Amino acid sequence: MHGKKTLSQLSPYQQGKQTEDIQREYGLEKIVKLSSNENPFGNSSEVSENLLPQTSTFNIYPDGHASDLRTEMAKKLHINEDELVFGNGSDELVQIISRTFLEPGVNAVMATPTFPQYKHHATIEGASIKEVPTTSGYHDLGGMLEAIDEDTRIVWICSPDNPTGTLLPKAAFYNFMDQCPKEVLVILDEAYYEYINPALDFDILENRSRYKNIVILRTFSKAYGLAGLRVGYGVMDEAIAAKVNIVRSPFNTTSITQQAALLAMHDDQFIEDTVRKNRSTMRDFQVFLDGIGWSYYDSQANFLLIATPISGTEVSDYLLKNGYIIRPGELLGYPNTIRVTIGLETDMKQLQDLLEQLHLHVNNEV
Ligand SMILES: Cc1ncc(COP(=O)(O)O)c(C=O)c1O
Numbered sequence: 203m204h205g206k207k208t209l210s211q212l213s214p215y216q217q218g219k220q221t222e223d224i225q226r227e228y229g230l231e232k233i234v235k236l237s238s239n240e241n242p243f244g245n246s247s248e249v250s251e252n253l254l255p256q257t258s259t260f261n262i263y264p265d266g267h268a269s270d271l272r273t274e275m276a277k278k279l280h281i282n283e284d285e286l287v288f289g290n291g292s293d294e295l296v297q298i299i300s301r302t303f304l305e306p307g308v309n310a311v312m313a314t315p316t317f318p319q320y321k322h323h324a325t326i327e328g329a330s331i332k333e334v335p336t337t338s339g340y341h342d343l344g345g346m347l348e349a350i351d352e353d354t355r356i357v358w359i360c361s362p363d364n365p366t367g368t369l370l371p372k373a374a375f376y377n378f379m380d381q382c383p384k385e386v387l388v389i390l391d392e393a394y395y396e397y398i399n400p401a402l403d404f405d406i407l408e409n410r411s412r413y414k415n416i417v418i419l420r421t422f423s424k425a426y427g428l429a430g431l432r433v434g435y436g437v438m439d440e441a442i443a444a445k446v447n448i449v450r451s452p453f454n455t456t457s458i459t460q461q462a463a464l465l466a467m468h469d470d471q472f473i474e475d476t477v478r479k480n481r482s483t484m485r486d487f488q489v490f491l492d493g494i495g496w497s498y499y500d501s502q503a504n505f506l507l508i509a510t511p512i513s514g515t516e517v518s519d520y521l522l523k524n525g526y527i528i529r530p531g532e533l534l535g536y537p538n539t540i541r542v543t544i545g546l547e548t549d550m551k552q553l554q555d556l557l558e559q560l561h562l563h564v565n566n567e568v
Pocket of ligand 1 (some may be wrong): 239280290294360364423432433434
């Protein structure tokens with residue numbers, strides 16, 4: 203059986219071990235998962251308390267247009283309803299957009315390392331990939347501008363970036379937008395948008411009328427805590443949305459996910475609490491890291507990429523045996539680092555104890 207030729211360059215997404223497997227393997231009572239940048243505080247109680255009773259018609263296809271969610275979201279964001287496209291997570295939007303605009307003979311420009319799905323889907327579509335190395339974890343926007351040529355269809359910008367958490371400076375972003383050719387689509391992936399310090403926000407929705415070529419991707423998976431339900435959205439010019447909607451499958455978000463997003467989106471208090479706790483726990487963790495002399499990248503997200511004195515894989519194995527799942531940087535393009543999602547305060551204190559012991563051990567102090 204022959205798949206697309208391009209598939210020979212790729213492999214399926216390698217899912218980390220499931221919590222129950224690790225618990226069994228290491229005989230642990232408790233596992234703390236800090237590897238996928240999920241929300242450790244759960245999700246809005248509005249969702250937990252109200253979701254199922256309202257959604258009892260599972261035999262009926264969902265509203266493929268997600269009309270109620272669309273209306274409410276458009277009101278909240280002060281945009282037109284037809285500028286919205288929903289996806290089965292923003293992952294699916296990366297896939298749909300790639301399928302809509304990429305093909306053999308064209309190219310996509312992106313940072314390296316960055317969120318891997320941009321490259322993955324460009325490769326599947328047979329497009330060329332122009333990767334521009336990051337500088338101190340930041341996208342090199344000048345280099346990305348230079349990489350654009352007449353065959354460029356998409357530029358991917360991830361801000362805050364994954365895996366570093368770095369947020370591009372607003373002026374640099376708009377300087378890039380002003381110089382980017384108008385026929386090149388710029389996809390701004392703001393999966394961690396809610397965590398950004400408001401003073402540093404690009405305010406891209408307010409400015410989008412100046413840039414018809416921009417697509418903004420956001421998600422309910424991170425600060426909203428609905429990763430398991432899979433819903434993300436893109437904001438884009440109606441003409442772009444019209445093309446994307448040809449590729450989008452008719453019922454790509456379920457009735458449950460639409461309902462959950464509707465319930466979650468108005469609970470501003472939950473987001474506020476999440477962001478506040480994330481920030482203060484991250485600050486404590488940074489102070490701890492400063493104390494043991496481990497450096498980390500700037501982060502405006504809910505995770506930190508930390509430089510480690512031994513390989514990230516060794517740190518990860520050590521933490522795993524002690525019940526903590528994190529991501530070794532070797533899997534993310536940043537060797538000798540670990541990416542740690544900011545968890546609950548108590549769990550982070552225990553993590554600090556474990557890292558302190560490792561630090562002393564590495565320095566032969568125990
Ligand atoms: C930068 C970035 N974009 C998109 C996604 C996909 O998120 P989801 O498909 O859950 O909306 C993630 C998830 O980790 C991410 O980090």
